[in-house]
Amino acid sequence: IAGITQAPTSQILAAGRRMTLRCTQDMRHNAMYWYRQDLGLGLRLIHYSNTAGTTGKGEVPDGYSVSRANTDDFPLTLASAVPSQTSVYFCASSSGTSGSDTQYFGPGTRLTVL
Amino acid sequence: GQNIDQPTEMTATEGAIVQINCTYQTSGFNGLFWYQQHAGEAPTFLSYNVLDGLEEKGRFSSFLSRSKGYSYLLLKELQMKDSASYLCAVKSNDYKLSFGAGTTVTVRA
Numbered sequence: 001i002a003g004i005t006q007a008p009t010s011q012i013l014a015a016g017r018r019m020t021l022r023c024t025q026d027m028r029h030n031a032m033y034w035y036r037q038d039l040g041l042g043l044r045l046i047h048y049s050n051t052a053g054t055t056g057k058g059e060v061p062d063g064y065s066v067s068r069a070n071t072d073d074f075p076l077t078l079a080s081a082v083p084s085q086t087s088v089y090f091c092a093s094s095s096g097t098s099g100s101d102t103q104y105f106g107p108g109t110r111l112t113v114l
Numbered sequence: 115g116q117n118i119d120q121p122t123e124m125t126a127t128e129g130a131i132v133q134i135n136c137t138y139q140t141s142g143f144n145g146l147f148w149y150q151q152h153a154g155e156a157p158t159f160l161s162y163n164v165l166d167g168l169e170e171k172g173r174f175s176s177f178l179s180r181s182k183g184y185s186y187l188l189l190k191e192l193q194m195k196d197s198a199s200y201l202c203a204v205k206s207n208d209y210k211l212s213f214g215a216g217t218t219v220t221v222r223a
Contacts, residue, residue, distance in 0.1 A: 042213040045210060099164055
């Protein structure tokens with residue numbers, strides 16, 4: 001049982017480059033999320049998708065874009081990376097979006113922008 | 115905006131009990147979650163509270179008071195493997211999770 005996979009595990013990127021972080025889940029969950037985690041700030045929501053074909057902005061969406069072409073995949077793209085986007089990125093999914101629906105997290109991608 | 119506060123660090127001895135407090139001010143309330151996160155790993159789900167009271171799950175218990183905007187996670191019979199960060203998260207009116215910064219618990223032998 002894979003659950004949620006993310007790729008790459010880690011990446012060092014030059015500022016100004018384009019980068020796509022990949023996220024795939026095999027649980028047939030409707031909702032998916034992207035968070036960034038920075039020391040002292042906790043997890044912050046970047047973008048989310050309640051169901052395939054729809055996306056929405058979270059707390060910190062600037063500089064990021066997402067797409068949800070199918071149920072399983074939810075890639076996050078940095079169009080032109082900046083050093084402030086250095087962070088650990090976690091993808092998560094949940095079966096639905098009601099109160100009790102638990103979010104399950106992927107292993108994360110550690111991104112460094114120089 | 116959402117405001118979720120929890121202590122930054124706590125230290126306890128193996129076999130002891132530790133209580134991690136979480137206070138919140140959010141736009142509505144649709145449940146409170148606790149997650150455990152070991153260093154370098156993903157957060158993993160521990161507990162969910164939506165009604166007032168205590169939820170017990172083995173060595174871990176979670177308490178909620180909605181009127182006070184307060185929750186705690188109780189870890190009993192501490193083990194070395196319990197050394198981790200514990201994240202408090204609240205699901206607000208828009209059904210999105212807002213996380214506290216996390217409490218790092220260190221268990222000493």
